[in-house]
Amino acid sequence: MTLGVRVRGLFELCRPANAVVSGVLTLIGAYVAGRPFALAALVAAVATVFATAAGNAINDYFDRDIDAINNPERPIPRGAVTSRGALAFSVVLFAGSIVLALSLPLFAIAVAVVNLLALVTYTKVFKGLPGAGNAVVAYLGGSTFLFGAAAVGRPLAAVVLFALAALSTLAREIIKDIEDVAGDREEGLNTLPIAVGERNACLLAAAVLVVAVLASPVPYLRDLFGVAYLAAIVPADLVMAYAAYVAFDDPARAQGILKYGMFLAAAAFVVGRAAA
């Protein structure tokens, strides 16, 4: 195995696009809290990139046997990275994330510690319990905004964004589990759609999305954002509501549409704060 093959494998293990998105959401949290250019905001964003990369790497480590069957192109099953190498890489990334987080205010350190525990335990403890794994990933997604705001000393500024992002991520994770039912059943996993049926899981995901969409004006109503936010969030809400509708027929397409709607919503947060 050449060095290039190994480096590429480690890079893929991090799922760099997801890690960078998480870091950007942390910066948005600091921006909404009013201090995007503070050094602490940058430190928190890099800590988030490291933590997300570490979480993805350890997920692939724990999933190595399942992925050998279902995702043979992943770095461990295809032989680009050894399983011990993936675990060691994840430990190094976690350590980097902790060292960075230790320079932040106490509440931000607390969020980082809870998140690292959640990332380490997710695959073995929560993923196999119906709904629990989805809730953990939803919490993690939402916590990026909270972490960014906490890093600059104003966690309360991001509480509503945390809730909106967690609700929409919860819906998307449930829809992704509906998409994955066939493979997950073979693996013996007990995900929500396997436990309660695909239609019930879809009804729940749609209901969660409706709550998120109906709650989306709250940052405006609480004077956190200006009126431009309303103009920016409406298209995002429409895309997310459409995703809920599509989920009943085509969950694979719905989760992609929903991701797009979530990105639009994150952009609306920036617009809303800029116009506050």
Ligand SMILES: CC(C)=CCC/C(C)=C/CC/C(C)=C/CC/C(C)=C/COC[C@H](O)COP(=O)(O)O
């Ligand atoms: C109603 C309203 C205003 C909602 C707000 C929506 C919002 C701003 C959501 C932000 C959440 C977001 C864009 C999260 C992405 C970050 C992330 C890495 C999430 C967790 O992903 C795990 C997932 O299992 C990986 O999936 P995939 O994308 O298919 O690789």
Ligand SMILES: CC(C)=CCC/C(C)=C/CC/C(C)=C/CC/C(C)=C/COP(=O)(O)OP(=O)(O)O
């Ligand atoms: C703010 C700080 C310190 C950290 C934030 C950490 C964040 C945002 C994590 C986002 C959620 C995430 C990417 C978790 C990683 C573990 C995970 C759920 C991987 C998904 O792996 P797949 O292999 O696609 O799916 P399953 O293994 O769940 O089937």
Ligand SMILES: [Mg+2]
């Ligand atoms: Mg996995």
